[in-house]
Amino acid sequence: MKSYDVAIIGSGPGGYVAAIRCAQLGMKTALIEKYDTLGGTCLNVGCIPSKALLDSSHHYHDAITHFEKHGIDIPGDVKVNLKQMIARKQSVVEENTKGIEFLMDKNKVDVYHGLGSFKDATHIEIAGKEKTEIEAKHSIIATGSKPASLPFIELDKERIITSTEALKLQEVPKHLIIIGGGVIGLELGQVYNRLGAQVSVVEYMDRIIPGMDGALSRELTKVLKKQKVKFYLSHKVTGVSRKGEKITVEAEDKKGKSVSLEGDYCLVSVGRKPYTDGLNAEAAGVKLNDRGQVEVDEHLRTSAGNIYAIGDVVRGAMLAHKAEEEGVMVAEILAGQKPHIDYNLIPGVVYTWPEVAAVGKTEEELKEAGVAYKSGQFPMRALGRSRASMDTDGFVKILADKETDEVLGVHMIGARVADLIAEAVVAMEYRASAEDIARMSHAHPTYAEAVKEAALAATDNRPLHS
Missing domain, CATH: 3.30.390.30 (FAD/NAD-linked reductase, C-terminal dimerisation domain)
Known part of the structure; x- marks a missing residue:
């Protein structure tokens, strides 16, 4: 059995950055990832692929709306090749994930592929192609998050989808109904709006991006309305159903007035929730709170004194760069330093x-x-x-x-x-x-x-x- 100074479960931005910093500080480090590729949600089905599609669709939108004014004439119709757009997105993902592999090799981090679960506070079992067990003086939980849903919605991942499926559609929706006016929904909504889809956003709160300054919400709403995006604010979704290729979303406003929207795709984008499935946290003495988050103190230490947790799986904003900062912070704490993060x-x-x-x-x-x-x-x-x-x-x-x-x-x-x-x-x-x-x-x-x-x-x- 191999022994390590620190083992990190999860290779997203928090996990892989923590691994690099631990290695830089002289610790023998292991990184455990359940999927075949490194990078977690961010690199594989989040930040990077969504930005690739946003950039590609932006080029197309400019070509059909602005090029003529810039004095650029394109003979014939400008057409969307969605297959090529998705393929380019995937190539960007692959380039980035291979970059993480290079960094792990460069920093002499041992990478294990398989589901990491605690046997106790110092032993981790890795269920991959073969079962492996390692010993770690310290561990960092960096298992991230997954898309949340509403209890009455049945995600078929074909027509009623999450952001993961929205990144690899084989056709441009005729009418994409988005439940949730937050960051992920608006970004993917704009991608398909540019490509020709009618987009409707149903948001429970009275404004989009509700966690940001109200002036930003108002301005973005105004701009997206100019782009023909429709908004149903202060609307509570009461039902989502599918019949063949038709999706029906039922909602009602604060006065109880109902509205029924019909489309061919529904993107459920109501936030994300911590991912701890299979972690077997209780075996290590790691406590979760009632929201499913790993409980940590101000130093990101869990109830098991030698185990820490970072990123989407703990309290705070679910942001890749927040996870990175926390990964560095924990590595430096383990090295005896006194780092600090100002979350504001x-x-x-x-x-x-x-x-x-x-x-x-x-x-x-x-x-x-x-x-x-x-x-x-x-x-x-x-x-x-x-x-x-x-x-x-x-x-x-x-x-x-x-x-x-x-x-x-x-x-x-x-x-x-x-x-x-x-x-x-x-x-x-x-x-x-x-x-x-x-x-x-x-x-x-x-x-x-x-x-x-x-x-x-x-x-x-x-x-x-x-």
Whole structure:
């Protein structure tokens, strides 16, 4: 039986990054993955494939809507080759998963394929092609999450589908009904909307992306409505049924008025839930809470003192980069260091177009907490760069403490804000004021100028270009 300093169960962004950092710090490390490929949900059926389809569909949408204005004439009709689009997506996935294999080899991490389950706190059985058992002084649970559903919905994974199946459809839906107005549903909805599907979104809350700043929700709703996406907000789904190729979704609003939607596909996108199936956590003395999450303390240590847990399987936002930070944190704790994560500074991103990104407190949170704040906002349409690229939707909003001017939250919607949000994270990490950002030189012409202008607006309402 092989013995390790640390064994990690799950090879998603949290797990494989934890493995790399543990190895860098001199620990003998094992990584256990139940599937044949490394990378977890993110690389295989999540972040990476969805972005590949978003990029491909964006190119098609530009070709049919913007190319003529740019002076690009394409002879004949522009057509979607969905088979090739899905194939390209898969090649991107394979390239990334092979990259993880390379990193494991480079860092001398032993990789085991099979279902990892605890026999006790220091022994893990791996059920792959053959059964193997290893011993580990410490373990890290990084088993991630899986799509959630509603108790009355029967997922047939053909017409009533999750995000996993939506990434490999063989045809463009005529009418795609999406249950849930969160990140995953909106991203995949925009993919198929661009390719010609009618898309309807049914959301229980009174707005889409309900966890983000209300101003972002309103702007994204406005933009997607222009793209002909239909929204049924404040609607509770009461039933989903299939008859042949027809899907019927029944819902009712807060007043009890019912609506019936008919489509050929229904994407159930109501969030994700922790995945611990087969882990046999109780054998190791690891406690789960009533939401199915692994219980951890502030150092991500479970009730079994030598076992830690990270990522989607523990409390907090289900984000790949949050899992990565936690993986590094646990590795460094095991090495005797004293790392720290400021969860307030973990950015959130929606990869629709325009993109949506945010970090820190929302305006609603500041109001609820009774914090005196000031707000500065700048529209993307006022930027020369935005007009040049025809990406004029959106804005940047900066929230700062009314007395100290410290930046408390930054909320963006527009072109490339998924990248721009990093500037806000850096600023807030160093507790910058809005005036600090306003006094920094931003290259012209860029989308980033909107950050400077919003900071000027928050400082003393003196933006230069609006």
